[in-house]
Amino acid sequence: MKHLLPLDDLIAALEKLPGIGKRSAERMAFALVQNRDGLARKLADALLVADEQVNTCSRCGSITVIKENPCALCTDGKRATGLLCVVESPGDIMKIESCNGFTGRYHVLGGHLSPALGKGVADLRVNELLSRLQSENIQEVLVALGTDVESEATASYLAELITSRGVKASRLAFGIPSGSAIEYTDATTLSRAIQGRQAL
Amino acid sequence: MKHLLPLDDLIAALEKLPGIGKRSAERMAFALVQNRDGLARKLADALLVADEQVNTCSRCGSITVIKENPCALCTDGKRATGLLCVVESPGDIMKIESCNGFTGRYHVLGGHLSPALGKGVADLRVNELLSRLQSENIQEVLVALGTDVESEATASYLAELITSRGVKASRLAFGIPSGSAIEYTDATTLSRAIQGRQAL
Numbered sequence: 001m002k003h004l005l006p007l008d009d010l011i012a013a014l015e016k017l018p019g020i021g022k023r024s025a026e027r028m029a030f031a032l033v034q035n036r037d038g039l040a041r042k043l044a045d046a047l048l049v050a051d052e053q054v055n056t057c058s059r060c061g062s063i064t065v066i067k068e069n070p071c072a073l074c075t076d077g078k079r080a081t082g083l084l085c086v087v088e089s090p091g092d093i094m095k096i097e098s099c100n101g102f103t104g105r106y107h108v109l110g111g112h113l114s115p116a117l118g119k120g121v122a123d124l125r126v127n128e129l130l131s132r133l134q135s136e137n138i139q140e141v142l143v144a145l146g147t148d149v150e151s152e153a154t155a156s157y158l159a160e161l162i163t164s165r166g167v168k169a170s171r172l173a174f175g176i177p178s179g180s181a182i183e184y185t186d187a188t189t190l191s192r193a194i195q196g197r198q199a200l
Numbered sequence: 201m202k203h204l205l206p207l208d209d210l211i212a213a214l215e216k217l218p219g220i221g222k223r224s225a226e227r228m229a230f231a232l233v234q235n236r237d238g239l240a241r242k243l244a245d246a247l248l249v250a251d252e253q254v255n256t257c258s259r260c261g262s263i264t265v266i267k268e269n270p271c272a273l274c275t276d277g278k279r280a281t282g283l284l285c286v287v288e289s290p291g292d293i294m295k296i297e298s299c300n301g302f303t304g305r306y307h308v309l310g311g312h313l314s315p316a317l318g319k320g321v322a323d324l325r326v327n328e329l330l331s332r333l334q335s336e337n338i339q340e341v342l343v344a345l346g347t348d349v350e351s352e353a354t355a356s357y358l359a360e361l362i363t364s365r366g367v368k369a370s371r372l373a374f375g376i377p378s379g380s381a382i383e384y385t386d387a388t389t390l391s392r393a394i395q396g397r398q399a400l
Binding site (some may be wrong): 004005006007009010011013016017018019020024026027028029030031032033034038039040041042043044045046047048049050051053054056063064065074090091094140 | 203204206207209210212214215216217218219220224226227228229230231232233234238239240241242244245246247248249250253254256261263264265266289291294300
């Protein structure tokens with residue numbers, strides 16, 4: 001479609017967002033330029049503030065505000081110091097924090113190994129993880145990556161590195177999700193839930 | 201989830217975009233603050249430029265750049281002057297233009313009548329349409345609204361106003377979409393295609 005130039009530039013920028021295709025970007029751009037509550041300007045301001053103030057924590061690799069480095073989670077004295085949770089992205093930390101079930105600290109890997117995308121060990125924060133094992137006297141690393149093939153391969157690779165340094169490596173339990181019925185559980189999940197069955 | 205404040209503000213602004221829920225907004229916000237190609241700044245710049253330069257055409261109600269008012273379509277001398285196409289939004293104009301099948305001019309209604317949302321005649325650009333009928337000596341108005349109940353009711357209402365002023369009102373043909381099989385066509389579409397059958 002032929003658009004106005006300022007609209008084209010806006011659509012091109014919106015299309016770069018994750019999960020946003022050409023159609024969604026066009027729809028958002030039209031909504032933004034037609035919005036009468038100043039949404040375009042509010043969003044622009046929020047972007048500029050976030051761009052200025054949000055930074056990467058030099059210790060865990062998560063995001064933090066510029067004046068807090070290391071981040072609030074890394075410097076929180078109430079958290080267990082010997083337990084480290086490895087995740088792929090900062091969003092995973094927010095998710096785990098929201099369940100209030102983990103009291104240790106975090107380490108953001110920055111993704112998983114992916115030969116197809118040319119993402120190797122050097123592209124992940126693996127060396128930073130290994131040096132933290134020693135400098136922070138870590139007893140156990142909970143490797144909380146996804147359950148796709150590449151993430152599982154990454155987890156196995158990390159587990160080997162971690163245990164070879166005398167540190168315990170663990171991972172999240174597999175099983176049927178809370179609130180789900182056996183009828184609707186897929187075969188892999190079910191067989192893993194059976195393997196990991198627990199005493200009643 | 202508990203986030204950093206600048207991130208919260210960004211998520212809140214992104215959530216106001218059409219079709220974007222909490223989860224998508226969080227995903228986009230994380231991607232934006234972690235992007236290393238300056239995407240946040242580029243998007244902010246595109247928003248500010250669009251916000252400054254994009255305006256509403258005083259004649260057709262579509263969007264235009266601030267220095268072109270009336271817009272390029274309204275002032276294009278090559279377009280048929282007696283034929284006006286009424287659409288709900290500027291996006292519809294871009295869509296119709298992309299098929300190269302319409303040579304007249306446009307009028308943006310700004311939505312359709314919706315009692316549920318409290319959207320009445322006063323909220324649409326109906327008076328502007330009626331005054332254009334006379335001032336631009338319009339012969340025919342193609343009412344190109346959607347096919348949901350509210351849009352059809354709006355189209356009927358407009359058709360009455362238009363024909364009562366001695367101007368011809370028409371609408372888009374109903375029928376089976378190009379490239380589609382009869383097997384996959386829904387009953388309403390099919391029955392309308394039969395009603396509107398054409399000589400071979």
